[in-house]
Amino acid sequence: MEDGWDAVEALAARIVADGAAAGLPCVAAQSDLGDPAPMTDRDGRPYAERFPWPAVGSGYWHNRQLALRSTFLHAARIFAEPIWYADGRLGSWRPTRLLDAIDVSDVGTQFGFTGALIAPVHLPAGQVGAVVWVTDRPIDMAALFARHAEAMFTLAFRFLAAHAEQVAPCRTTVSAQLSPREAQCVRWAAAGKTNGEIGVILSLSVSTVRFHLRNAAGKLGAATRARMIQAATSQGYLGSHV
Structure with a gap:
């Protein structure tokens, strides 16, 4: 499965690079939100140790309850299209009451995030994952989302689908x-x-x-x-x- 892992690693590098280029330099990813263990690479090292994240969230992946408590990940579970976060609100490229019902009003105060792009990834057999790009700097999320959401959503899907096949080949074959x-x-x-x-x-x-x-x-x-x-x-x- 070496070639498969090489593809996963190349996509992981793009996840970080494309996020930084778009103005969202911090990244978190989980290929299966139902798994309390963090998503790991071929050597068993959590991607969270390799992906940049705000200092306030250092070591966040050790919290096994995070996937249940995170409003961003809750949004990824119930909505299957790209999601933006800005000014204490969530939205997408179309109006949706699903996201309107999620309270993220304290995310900025609690974590310092000023903007985020959340890419839900709904895989076969009911597996749900997500890639979350964030920033704590001033940003025009409306313009960023219009320009980058589709490409970053596709990249997230490719990354998590490829990873899922490597760690659970029997599920995907x-x-x-x-x-x-x-x-x-x-x-x-x-x-x-x-x-x-x-x-x-x-x-x-x-x-x-x-x-x-x-x-x-x-x-x-x-x-x-x-x-x-x-x-x-x-x-x-x-x-x-x-």
Whole structure:
């Protein structure tokens, strides 16, 4: 996997360089917001040790609760497009009530940030990551966002997707499609039905339902029922009809 890691490292260097060139010299990144451990390179070293960040946040990656408490990362979880922060507000390139509902009024006072560009990265199997570029200097975020958001969003996606493939290859190489019957069983499982109830609905034995759900979980690279449903949702198997 050496060539893959070389690509990740090249993208990591661009993450820092392009942010600095745009006027956002400080960077934080996490490829999986559900993982309490920091995102690391091929040698197991946290990228947070290598990426520049304001002195007030030195060692911030040791806080395992950060991903739950950060309003920027909360925004990345619920919104999948580039996000700007300025003057105590969040926004994007279109109006959205999702970001309007997040209170970031004290971010400037608490951390000293004057501007930020947040790139949410929603990956297969329900994995969500983010790259956050910030500055503590005066900046015209409206102009910066209009000029750089699309390119930096694409760069963040490439970086985190490439990293995810290196650290969890089994998750990103699963490509088999669910059969119609497997998809049916997963949809009913997502609706909260037990195996017995699914069997009654589909006129199948409980053992047959288990068989289809095991196959579906294997194809989706999921070890648990909850993860299977999450992966099936992210891959578009769970529509509005069962």
